[in-house]
Amino acid sequence: MTSVTATESAMIERAADAPMLHHVEQWAAINSGTGNLAGLKAVAGLLTDAFAVLPGTIRLVAPDPVESVDASGALRTTQRGDHLHLRVRPDAPVQLLLTGHMDTVFAVDHPFQTLQWREPGVLNGPGTADMKGGIAVILAALTALEASPLAGRVGYDVMINSDEETGSHASAALIAELAKGKTAALTYEPALPDGTLAGARPGSGNFSILIHGRSAHAGRNPEEGRNALIAAADLALRLNALKSTALKVNPAKIDGGGPNNVVPDQAILRVNMRPSTPEAMIAAEAALRDAIAAVSRDHDVHCHLHGGFNRPPKPLDAAATRLFELVRDCGAALGLTIGWNATGGVCDGNNIAACGIPVVDTMGPRGGAIHSADEFLITDSLPERAQLSALTILRIAERGTV
CATH class of the missing domain: 3.40.630.10 (Zn peptidases)
Incomplete structure (x- = not known):
């Protein structure tokens, strides 16, 4: 003292x-x-x-x-x-x-x-x-x-x-x-x-991606449906692949689905992303939007992004x-x-x-x-x-x- x-x-x-x-x-x-x-x-x-x-x-x-x-x-x-x-x-x-x-x-x-x-x-x-x-x-x-x-x-x-x-x-x-x-x-x-x-x-962002597909009968005409649950799962895998030393990604939950005989027309993917630097945050947001665009195109679904980075690095x-x-x-x-x-x-x-x-x-x-x-x-x-x-x-x- x-x-x-x-x-x-x-x-x-x-x-x-x-x-x-x-x-x-x-x-x-x-x-x-x-x-x-x-x-x-x-x-x-x-x-x-x-x-x-x-x-x-x-x-x-x-x-x-x-x-x-x-x-x-x-x-x-x-x-x-x-x-x-x-x-x-x-x-x-x-x-x-x-x-x-x-x-x-x-x-x-x-x-x-x-x-x-x-x-x-x-x-x-x-x-x-x-x-x-x-x-x-x-x-x-x-x-x-x-x-x-x-x-x-x-x-x-x-x-x-x-x-x-x-x-x-x-x-x-x-x-x-x-x-x-x-x-x-x-x-x-x-x-x-x-x-x-x-x-x-690090920073932190929480995102909810709402995916709209098209319902159809799972046995009679599934090819006419657009499975939102599959699209959400694909998006979760794509986002998970973005992990690096500069970015943590946690696909946390998928809401959606219904009866086994109906192609699900809606799903919501919840994901948390934690970039270590401001530059990583900018790159993560761009990669997130690119992944959403790719899934929308490949699965013929419509996606809406809600949320953002509420805690910057x-x-x-x-x-x-x-x-x-x-x-x-x-x-x-x-x-x-x-x-x-x-x-x-x-x-x-x-x-x-x-x-x-x-x-x-x-x-x-x-x-x-x-x-x-x-x-x-x-x-x-x-x-x-x-x-x-x-x-x-x-x-x-x-x-x-x-």
Whole structure:
């Protein structure tokens, strides 16, 4: 701690003393699966009350409509929950964006609903690490910042959305709006159990290809039909063949078919694509359209493409590397070893990086087994990561840059 100034020391002590575990237990006790609008509303209310201790203006932002293709081929609109937005000192010379998400992957009828201590210091529960713990760290760090004499040098937007776990379709425009002009951004996905951060991330796109063929009797005149299921299977194989070191492709599901004696006239192929670079994303989209055109021609069917790349790739450019190095150096001042590795996952950090803003997106507490009933939070890492965030924010404020 010898490299920490007196001002920094006072701030990080305040951050560590915040009631983060209490907040996690309170927030994680309420189911807030992305589709549970009542649960999300309850959590949003608690978060609004908690973040009201900070200065500035706080509001709940209505979600954008989300469209998807259902199993019958119809376009459906899905309602998501409100997003929380706090704005503090928008005219300060340094502007930061801090983001988190209040939703979890556990639906209201999922059996994983309660908290329990697996052992001292390890709390098992839905959303404890991903990411009610991260939201608690945001609040603790910013509350400590507000008591610092340097607080006036930095302004910030806090955005906690309701649909990160399903791709942030209802909040992507809000994220892009808030990212504009920011010096840097911090997102509070959990760090790995050993404290490692996620570095570069691939992009991700989800696509539904609706294939229209022609029905016919399977025995009397099958040659007059155009089998949409066969066309979908052919397309799945063609897309699967696009896999490379720069692109992951997962044909995930085919909806369609019917009675054995009817040539199926409709099928829907669902596929996920994960390009490692922006160039790979452009090439993947072009290859996808070429494959669809070839299948349409070869099977005499009509295809309609729905979806897109909602998470652009997040390479580590020079500005992002400087931000990671700043976080590493702040960790060293606190006696923490901070490293980072590329990962195959995606998050809102992808969206922020696509706006040209440097971002570290695993500033949350240490935990693991996320998206499973074994999810756990290492509770000693709450004060640890609150201190790391507080010191990082303060040093960005002091520098005026990353």
